[in-house]
Amino acid sequence: MNDFAKRTSIGLVASSMAFAGLAALSTGSAMGASPKSSSNTISVGTLYASTGSFATSSLPEYAGLQFWAKSVNAHGGMYVAPLKKKEKVKIVAYNDQSDPATATTLYNQLLTQNHVNVMVADFGSVLTAPAITIAKDQKQLLFDVTGSGTSFFSNGANPYVVLTSLPVSAVWPKPVAKLLESLKTKRVAILYCQNDFDQAQATAIQGFLKQKGITPVYFQGVPTTQSDYSTLVQSIKATNPDAVLELGYPNNDIAFLNELKATGTHFKFVLTPFLGQLPTLFSQDVGASTVANTYTYAVPPTLVINKVNLGLGLTAFVHHFAPGKASTVNFLDVAGYNAGLAVQAAFAHATSMSQLGIRAGITAVNGKLQTLEGTFKVDKTGEQVGELLPVAQAVPHGNGYVLKIVYPATPSQKTMVNATPIYPAPTK
Amino acid sequence: MPDQPTSPTEERFNHENKVGPHTRIARGPTRVWGLPSRWGRWIRRLAPIVLAPTLLGFAPHLYNNLSFLTTMVVYVVLAEGVNVLYGYTGYLPFGYVGFFGAGAYGAALSISYWHVSGFAALAIGGLAAALIGLVLSPLLRLSGAYFALATLAASQVIYYIVANEPWTYGESGTSLPEIFNANQAYFVALGIMTLAIAVTVFIRESHFGLSLRAIRSDPVSAAMAGINVVKARTLAWFISAALAGLAGAIWAIMTAAFYAESPFDLTISVYAIVFALFGGVRTVLGPVVGAVVLYTLYQYIGISNPQYFELVYGVLIILLVLFLPGGLSSLIGHSGNRPRWLRFVTSRVNRAPELLSGTGQPIPHPRASNQDLGGRENGRDGY
Numbered sequence: 040m041n042d043f044a045k046r047t048s049i050g051l052v053a054s055s056m057a058f059a060g061l062a063a064l065s066t067g068s069a070m071g072a073s074p075k076s077s078s079n080t081i082s083v084g085t086l087y088a089s090t091g092s093f094a095t096s097s098l099p100e101y102a103g104l105q106f107w108a109k110s111v112n113a114h115g116g117m118y119v120a121p122l123k124k125k126e127k128v129k130i131v132a133y134n135d136q137s138d139p140a141t142a143t144t145l146y147n148q149l150l151t152q153n154h155v156n157v158m159v160a161d162f163g164s165v166l167t168a169p170a171i172t173i174a175k176d177q178k179q180l181l182f183d184v185t186g187s188g189t190s191f192f193s194n195g196a197n198p199y200v201v202l203t204s205l206p207v208s209a210v211w212p213k214p215v216a217k218l219l220e221s222l223k224t225k226r227v228a229i230l231y232c233q234n235d236f237d238q239a240q241a242t243a244i245q246g247f248l249k250q251k252g253i254t255p256v257y258f259q260g261v262p263t264t265q266s267d268y269s270t271l272v273q274s275i276k277a278t279n280p281d282a283v284l285e286l287g288y289p290n291n292d293i294a295f296l297n298e299l300k301a302t303g304t305h306f307k308f309v310l311t312p313f314l315g316q317l318p319t320l321f322s323q324d325v326g327a328s329t330v331a332n333t334y335t336y337a338v339p340p341t342l343v344i345n346k347v348n349l350g351l352g353l354t355a356f357v358h359h360f361a362p363g364k365a366s367t368v369n370f371l372d373v374a375g376y377n378a379g380l381a382v383q384a385a386f387a388h389a390t391s392m393s394q395l396g397i398r399a400g401i402t403a404v405n406g407k408l409q410t411l412e413g414t415f416k417v418d419k420t421g422e423q424v425g426e427l428l429p430v431a432q433a434v435p436h437g438n439g440y441v442l443k444i445v446y447p448a449t450p451s452q453k454t455m456v457n458a459t460p461i462y463p464a465p466t467k
Numbered sequence: 468m469p470d471q472p473t474s475p476t477e478e479r480f481n482h483e484n485k486v487g488p489h490t491r492i493a494r495g496p497t498r499v500w501g502l503p504s505r506w507g508r509w510i511r512r513l514a515p516i517v518l519a520p521t522l523l524g525f526a527p528h529l530y531n532n533l534s535f536l537t538t539m540v541v542y543v544v545l546a547e548g549v550n551v552l553y554g555y556t557g558y559l560p561f562g563y564v565g566f567f568g569a570g571a572y573g574a575a576l577s578i579s580y581w582h583v584s585g586f587a588a589l590a591i592g593g594l595a596a597a598l599i600g601l602v603l604s605p606l607l608r609l610s611g612a613y614f615a616l617a618t619l620a621a622s623q624v625i626y627y628i629v630a631n632e633p634w635t636y637g638e639s640g641t642s643l644p645e646i647f648n649a650n651q652a653y654f655v656a657l658g659i660m661t662l663a664i665a666v667t668v669f670i671r672e673s674h675f676g677l678s679l680r681a682i683r684s685d686p687v688s689a690a691m692a693g694i695n696v697v698k699a700r701t702l703a704w705f706i707s708a709a710l711a712g713l714a715g716a717i718w719a720i721m722t723a724a725f726y727a728e729s730p731f732d733l734t735i736s737v738y739a740i741v742f743a744l745f746g747g748v749r750t751v752l753g754p755v756v757g758a759v760v761l762y763t764l765y766q767y768i769g770i771s772n773p774q775y776f777e778l779v780y781g782v783l784i785i786l787l788v789l790f791l792p793g794g795l796s797s798l799i800g801h802s803g804n805r806p807r808w809l810r811f812v813t814s815r816v817n818r819a820p821e822l823l824s825g826t827g828q829p830i831p832h833p834r835a836s837n838q839d840l841g842g843r844e845n846g847r848d849g850y
Contacts, residue, residue, distance in 0.1 A: 090777070133770060136777075139729040140538060143722060144766060147534035165726050168640060172723035173534070176647055190642040190724065233631045235726075238638045262631055 080129045081119060083108070083382060084155030086145055088166065091137020095289075095320075096371055097162040100184055103375020104159060105130060106360055107350070111383060119386045121396065126386075131155055135166060143169035150177055157182060157385070157397060159378050162371065164188035164235055174199045180385075180394045183421070184378045185371070188235045192420040198398045200421035203381040204374040204412060207422050209239040211336060214448040215284070215310060216247035218334075218430050221446070222462050224281035224308065228257035230271060230295070231286040237263075240286050240312070256280055265291060268298040275306075281463075282308035289313040293324045300329040307463030310334040315341055315431055316370040318442060327439040332464035334445070337431035338370040341442040342455065344411050350380040353411040377412045384408050384415070434458055512668050515751045519543075520661045523759075524654075533649040537721045539762045540656040541714045545739035546746065546754030547663040548710035553740070554748030555670055555679040556703050558607070561615040564736040565603075565622030566596040566708045570715025571730035572629055575641040578720075585646050589655070589716045596712020599625065600705050607700055619733075626731035640726040643719070652721040659713045660755075666706060667751045679703055680749075738762075745787055747794025756795050 087101035088094045108128045111117045116125035131153050135142035142161060146169055149155045158174065159182045160167040167186025174181035175197060183191070183202045191200065192207065205211075219227060227248060231241035238260065245255060256278040261271065265287075272295070275283055283306045285295045292311035299309070314321050314335035321330050345352030351359065356376060357368045381401070388400035401417065406425070408415035413426030427448030433440040443458035526536050545567065553559050573595025574588040583591065606617045630637040670676035678699045681689040690696045715730055722729070738761075746757025761784075768779050791797060 136769075138732065138734065139722075139725060140732070140735070141769060144532060144535035144538055145769070147532045148766075148770060151532045152530075164640065165728055168724040168726060168729075169534075169722060171642075172644060172647055175644055176649060188640055190636075190640050194642065194644055233638050235639045260631070262627060 080127045081117065081157075081386060082129045082131050082153065082155040083157055083159055083379075084131045084146075084149030084153055085159040086133050086135045086142055086149075086161040086166065088137040088161060089134050093137040093162050093166060096185075097137070097166070099369055099371035100162045100375040100378075101132065103360075103372040103377070104379050105375075106372075107376045107379025107383070110351075110359075111379070117383045117386055119392075120389050120400065121392045135161060137166070139165055139169055142166050143173070146170045146173050150179055156392075157382055157394075159382065160184055160186055162186075164191070167191070171200060178394055180397050182378050182381055184374050187423075189239055190235070192422040194420075196419040197421050198395060201381060201385075201398075201401055201417055202421055202423040203378045203415070204423065206424055206427060207239070208236045209243045210424075211312070211428055212240050212244035212284075213247060214427060214430050214446055215334075215336075216244050216251075218446040218460065219248070219253075219282055219308075220251055222282075222308070222460065225253060226256045226279060226281045227253060228275045228278055228280035228283045229255050229286070230257070230259050230261065230275065230283070232263040232265065232288065232291050233260045234263045234288075237286040237288070237312075241284075244284065261291075263288060263291065266294045268295045269302070272298045272302060272304055276304055280306065282306070282310070284310045286312060289317055289320065293321065296321070296325045296329055296333070300326065305464070305466050308334065309464070310430075312336055314433065315428075315442060318433075319366060319369065322439065330433050331435040331440045332461055333433050334460075335431055335433070335442070336428040337442065337444045338428060339373040339411055340365075340368055340370070341431050342413075342429065342444065344409075344413050346409060347411055348407075348409045349384055350376070350410055356411055373411060377410050380410050381408075381415060429455065432458065432460055434461065512672060515755070516661060516665050516668060519664055519752065519755050520657045523657055523660070527653065533653050534721070535766055537649070537653045537656050537717070539759060540653070540660050541718050541721075542738060542742055542758040542762050543660050543755050544656075544663045544710055544714040545735070546743040546758045547660075547667050548707045548714070549739050549743040550667060550748050550750075550754045551670060551703055551710065552707035553743065554750075555676060555683060556700055557683040558610070558700075558704070559615045559740070560618045560707070561736055561740070562618030562620065562622030563707075563711055563739055564731055564733055565618065565625045566599060566711035567715040567718070567735055568622070568629065568727070568731040569599040569625060570596040570712030571719035571725075572635060572641075572715075572727075573712065574716035574719045575643060575725075576635065578643050578646055579636070579641065585651070585655070585720055588646070588720065589659075589713060592716025592719070593709045593712040596715065597705050597709045599712075600708030604701055604704060607697075607704060619736075622731065622733075622736070626727060629731070630727035635727070637727050640724060641719070643723045646720055647723040649721065652717060656717045656721070659710075659717055662713070663710050664751060664755065666710070667754075670703075670706075671749075671751060675699065675702070741784060745784070745791075745794055747796025750794075750796040753794050753796035760795070 083104075085101065085104060088097040108130050111128050116127040118124075119126045131149060133145040133148065135145050146158065149158055150173065157180045158170060160170045162185055164186045167183050168188065168191070170181050171183070171186070171191050173179065178199060181200050183200055184204050187202060187205050187207045189207055189209065192202070229241050229244065231237045241258070241260070245258060248255060257275050257280065259271065259274070285292060287295065292313045296311065298304070299306070311333060312335060314330065314333055315338050318341075339353050340357055343353050345354050353373070356373065357365045360372060360376070361368050384404045385397050385400035388403035389397045390399040404415065406414065406416040416423070416425035418424050429444050429448045429452050430446040431442045432445045434443045444452070444455050445458050445460040447453045447456055523536070523540060527533060530536070545563070549560065549563060570592035574592035577583045577588050577591040603618070603621050606614060606621065609617050629635045670679065678689065678694045681692065681694055682696050682699060686696050718730065719725070742758040742761050743754045744757070745761055746755065747753030764783070765780065768775070772779060
């Protein structure tokens with residue numbers, strides 16, 4: 040064999056291998072664990088992250104969605120209005136490893152190869168962002184669980200995205216501002232991480248306070264990767280604040296509280312957003328004594344909503360989801376389950392099996408659907424506006440603490456209030 | 468014609484290798500790839516420029532996940548960019564993702580603020596990365612691990628600036644739905660890939676490329692031979708940066724909505740370097756094959772066995788590095804480039820020594836005892 044022929048044949052073999060790989064990919068789903076949807080199932084495509092920075096949040100959310108599918112299938116499937124019968128639900132899931140680039144190709148895989156009926160996004164704004172573009176471009180309905188980035192909902196009406204769990208972060212601090220007003224605090228310090236979620240809250244609360252004539256004595260942004268709070272805590276302490284709002288992600292909140300613990304710094308009022316969502320993690324990483332008296336947003340399971348018209352109420356959910364281990368259930372488990380309920384409601388009231396037909400199902404139940412997260416209501420951009428979050432406080436209880444709701448976000452939540460704010464927080 | 472006088476060095480070489488009047492020495496190739504040398508050379512130059520995009524142009528008919536295909540092509544461009552810098556100058560840029568991110572944000576911000584067209588955004592992305600390259604060009608004074616770590620640090624500096632500035636939409640993320648078109652993005656990416664391959668072919672064939680190879684081997688000797696080392700190295704740095712910038716720009720247009728974490732993710736650097744090394748640096752098609760094969764595998768394992776993803780992918784790369792240190796291209800390149808185990812196998816099949824001594828014994832190829840870690844130093848470049 041001469042050199043030319045040898046090189047050409049090896050080149051051809053290499054090309055063939057690459058193309059065979061591509062061909063295998065197109066049938067990969069059939070060989071793998073995720074077969075294409077068949078005519079007698081409704082396939083729900085989703086991504087989860089088993090590794091990487093979002094794994095601790097993504098996995099509970101995925102577990103909640105799986106629990107929903109299992110519950111629905113145990114009852115013979117979910118009702119699909121256009122077909123006038125129940126259909127089993129199949130979750131088609133891929134692991135994006137917390138990598139947005141991988142997530143982009145896998146969202147596309149769900150649509151182009153698995154032909155899923157609807158998509159449910161992975162946790163958070165970073166991993167939801169690629170799906171937003173694909174959903175708009177391919178006119179595919181996307182159930183966005185926790186991606187509350189303002190840019191997702193700032194381009195006008197969009198029928199293809201439905202935020203199922205949380206309102207956009209800019210409205211979160213409204214009850215906090217009212218609580219601060221009721222406590223007659225004048226000197227408020229705000230430390231926030233420079234990301235969409237936290238900066239939107241910081242700007243919003245600054246605006247609410249200014250309406251009451253209060254200018255924050257400290258208003259500082261830090262990178263989301265901030266882990267050393269020593270200088271920042273001392274700077275805040277120097278302003279002698281009545282209240283400190285630390286707005287970050289779980290790692291930031293934990294690092295901030297640990298800094299208070301390490302330096303023995305005491306503030307009269309401290310709020311961190313993720314204590315309410317991940318109380319077990321905070322107990323483990325910070326310690327109950329430091330967490331005690333800290334304020335946070337109340338979300339399920341702290342926010343107990345049992346009056347529902349679809350799915351399980353919160354108490355029943357906790358009982359069935361983790362029998363005998365109620366304390367391990369967190370908000371993200373509930374959020375995953377709630378996304379499933381939104382999918383179920385959409386199919387139950389869909390006008391056709393087209394994407395807009397399924398979206399019409401959401402419109403039909405908009406504002407009427409009551410789930411374990413409260414009222415489900417989206418506006419024309421797909422943004423969740425149903426339920427504001429009340430404020431909770433970690434009230435000392437024995438050797439630990441219990442999260443109790445101390446200030447309602449809406450008049451209807453007044454009955455949920457089960458404690459009076461402890462202010463100023465006693466010195467530990 | 469009387470014999471030319473020989474130098475003492477030549478005499479020693481001839482004596483040690485038994486080179487004499489009867490030695491048959493292979494002269495310059497009269498035929499390339501079985502064709503007359505002139506035509507063969509042109510076909511060899513043009514083949515990768517035409518073949519790679521043509522073959523990948525048909526890929527959507529096999530697998531219509533355009534996000535995957537576009538990302539794969541983006542990695543081909545990045546691997547070629549690494550090839551230009553590392554393959555031809557020896558500078559390993561761990562922080563290569565900084566150029567990619569700069570290109571992505573250059574394109575995204577130009578669309579957001581000035582509403583430029585997609586092609587203008589691409590050009591701005593490439594320029595933005597080249598500009599960052601200009602700012603970082605003093606790093607070329609470093610070498611080896613110091614250079615690699617300095618570029619890594621520089622990419623993180625750029626990331627933190629972009630991620631924390633309001634004017635870059637660092638907190639809120641970019642959103643470019645008005646320009647998103649997956650189909651167009653793929654074919655534009657193929658165009659950029661064609662450009663990257665053409666640039667590599669030019670470098671391989673030109674005096675400029677020869678200068679870079681000389682610099683890679685020994686910068687001092689290259690400078691003494693009249694090569695402007697600083698100029699040539701800096702030009703390669705700019706070319707490499709601009710390629711990464713173009714890749715970042717088309718990625719931004721294809722992704723449309725993203726946060727700074729995504730285009731500045733360090734795994735992008737790692738994959739670009741791994742793909743280039745896997746295919747084989749200092750070759751034209753090595754990075755193309757490396758990126759296509761490994762990224763396809765990445766996607767396949769990610770879909771079929773996600774729970775074993777890291778394990779399978781990691782073990783595979785370790786095995787490839789152990790047994791194919793010169794990359795896939797060493798399989799088809801010069802026999803001296805091939806790993807020892809493969810040379811052993813092929814020697815049993817096909818003995819074809821290029822230089823025979825007067826006694827008929829093969830003279831060992833200089834590369835056999837003088838290889839670098841990648842098995843390529845002093846060797847002939849392949850395709």
